[in-house]
Amino acid sequence: MERLKSYIRDIPDFPVKGIVFKDITPLLRDPEAIRLACDALAAPFRDRGVTAVCGMEARGFIFGSVLAYLLGVGFVPLRKPGKLPHETESISYQLEYGIATLEIHRDALGPKDRVLMVDDVLATGGTMAASCRLVEKLGAHVVACAFVVELAFLNGRSRLHHEVVSLIQY
């Protein structure tokens, strides 16, 4: 997957000074790169009994929905507060600056579900760790967490108590 690296663009000082942001939009824009990334992310999970894919708002929706399609399962969006219209379960978690909250529909998952969690970039792992806890609140089992890009130097993987798969590592 090293060839996918050429589609990741470094943006210095975004969103704040000192951070080098990994911009995946060139990968999304290239027909072969997006197809390769989706196929490669789905491949390890074809025979794992996955019953649903969860993606986090907003960029997690992009790869999450394609993976759901490829695995032949449903897609469950994890959203920011107030966006999901039905009864929700929620979780709040600490970010570098302040508190973030994610919500999920209560009827979206249950104890029989085996869930693949998907996001585009694994950084500190805070959002994904909270997302896993939220899914587990509904009694579902997290099979693995899948990312296109992993910022391995931030060691976010150590905060995730599940299998982690990533296509590109820095």
Place this chain on the structure above:
Amino acid sequence: MERLKSYIRDIPDFPVKGIVFKDITPLLRDPEAIRLACDALAAPFRDRGVTAVCGMEARGFIFGSVLAYLLGVGFVPLRKPGKLPHETESISYQLEYGIATLEIHRDALGPKDRVLMVDDVLATGGTMAASCRLVEKLGAHVVACAFVVELAFLNGRSRLHHEVVSLIQY
């Protein structure tokens, strides 16, 4: 596509009193329904020379990315202000309450592009009309606007000067 209607849930008084929100999350959650919806949305555009699919943050990412995959083209996200890290073009437009803005990366599209615009629900059409203008600012050609659900009684279609395809109409 009438059978897809059974996967759309009515939520009264969301997001504000008097509005009946069409919740598509049951459709996303069902493996056959999401697959049928994606396949049916992609089918009319397989031989139309589409070079990219645009989806609007956030729910437009869900179907947009799958359609890009199915059509074998790239995906271009249209995002809320400050989210896209590279040089952007933007457009502001009137909503029922206040002004909204969408951004696109300037290098995402050009005059050779033929773009399929995708969102989940066509209501008044304001967001999609602005999105089309934004894509056209970059010189690209809008082939069509595709939606899973169309609230036909709001006549949003009349604000879109392009072909409109929807799977479910109310």
